[in-house]
Amino acid sequence: MRGTDINRAMTLPALGVVPGRASGTVHLVNDPLHWVSGRPPPEVLALPSLWWPPAEPLPSGVVAVLLHGVPSEAGRAVGVPTVARVDPDVVREGETVEVNGTIGRFRIEGVEEVEVVTAFLERADGRILLLERSEKVGSFRGYWAGVSGFLESATPLEQAFREIREETGVGADDLELLSRGEPILARDGSRVFIVHPFRFLTRRAEIRLDWEHNRAEWVEPIEIRKRPTVPKLDRAWESVAAPLPKG
Secondary structure (H helix, E strand, O other): OOOOOOOOEEEEEOEEEEOOEEEEEEEEOOEOOEOOOOOOOOEEEEEEHHHOOOOOOOOOOEEEEEEEOOOOOOOHHHOOOEEEOOOOOOOOOOOEEEEEOOOOEEEEEOOEEEEEEEEEEEOOOOOEEEEEEOOOOOOOOOOEEOEEEEOOOOOHHHHHHHHHHHHHOOOHHHEEEEEEOOOEEEEEOOEEEEEEEEEEEEOOOOOOOOOOEEEEEEEOHHHHHHOOEOOOHHHHHHHHOOOOOOO
16 A cells, blocks of 8 residues: 545535535534533534434534434424434544535545555455555554555556555456445544455465565455454445355
């Protein structure tokens, strides 16, 4: 992986629930009975859609709302810009966001937007390749991952083929694309990764590691949940394969 330019804000799609536009500081509501942070206004509440619409008027100073999931009722009488389908892992307490309920968007200030690819190699026996990241890489040292890299090529698929060749020695002729998943959002501090997942069948199980990884293992997919991994690796796998068994 190599670094990319920093974007000082990131705009993400959402579902517009109540039209309008407003900016404020995020408060993550974790109690359905207590929605007040004590922070000076203006404030944007982020909360589960199951708690929407509120039984009581919104606290003074609330100018907008971010909902995780989709509410059963729109709650238009609340009267502040509201969007839904917001990933609860993307926003952080105290950061500034702008909510646009008219077009269904919200903007996070002060974050670095990073596009990456994650490719899962699968053998004929159903085992997939996990790689342990080395101490020489810039992030997530010692964590397990698929084949991954920053998006530098014209398309995510081209980048996936490139990363597989560089990190494992497996060429395109030995690969069959089985599926590609919808992008996954993964937050790490001030960075938001847009992960483009892919799943390939490989006809070559011999791996040649480069400096980015300490070791490689062919494992059952359930192992993803049993190891320390880069953020949202389980979600990336689920987007290209059947859901992982519970346990």
